[in-house]
Amino acid sequence: MRQELQQGFQDQMQAELASAYLYLAMAGFCAHRGFQGMSHWLRLQWQEELKHALKFFDFLLERGVAPQLRVLDQPPAQWESPQHLFEQVLAHEQRVTERIHELYRQAVELRDYPAQVFLHWFIEEQVEEENQARAVIEQLRLVGQDPVGLYLVDQRLGERKPEES
Numbered sequence: 001m002r003q004e005l006q007q008g009f010q011d012q013m014q015a016e017l018a019s020a021y022l023y024l025a026m027a028g029f030c031a032h033r034g035f036q037g038m039s040h041w042l043r044l045q046w047q048e049e050l051k052h053a054l055k056f057f058d059f060l061l062e063r064g065v066a067p068q069l070r071v072l073d074q075p076p077a078q079w080e081s082p083q084h085l086f087e088q089v090l091a092h093e094q095r096v097t098e099r100i101h102e103l104y105r106q107a108v109e110l111r112d113y114p115a116q117v118f119l120h121w122f123i124e125e126q127v128e129e130e131n132q133a134r135a136v137i138e139q140l141r142l143v144g145q146d147p148v149g150l151y152l153v154d155q156r157l158g159e160r161k162p163e164e165s
């Protein structure tokens with residue numbers, strides 16, 4: 001595996017771990033504020049991101065590269081409102097999507113076919129991730145500051161099932 005692509009894969013593994021860390025911080029914040037459903041949703045998201053990081057970890061190993069773990073930055077601890085928090089989730093996922101696309105562009109340029117095939121799953125996954133975050137934001141926008149509405153959205157998010165993979 002070419003050096004620059006190795007670096008990109010190491011960086012992306014780190015970015016997935018940072019995503020997990022961010023969502024765990026968000027899950028803690030929501031639970032503390034009494035939004036148990038949102039917290040459940042974010043915990044599942046945390047697990048998803050750990051799985052993503054592991055995919056990169058295993059792929060690096062399969063290609064004969066030692067994964068290198070680094071320090072994780074401290075995530076924020078406060079958000080203005082549930083809507084603001086989920087807007088941050090979407091913004092974060094959009095940045096991840098850009099990174100994955102950039103990595104794919106590199107893999108194409110360097111004609112690394114296994115890396116391209118590996119990244120296909122992530123390209124699809126990012127469409128879903130952004131879509132899920134957008135759906136939550138839409139629900140939160142609809143209810144606005146209405147406490148009953150917020151309660152119902154929270155209940156709904158608490159019903160999210162873990163993904164199979």
Ligand SMILES: [Fe+2]
Pocket residue numbers: 016019048049052096
């Ligand atoms: Fe991810």
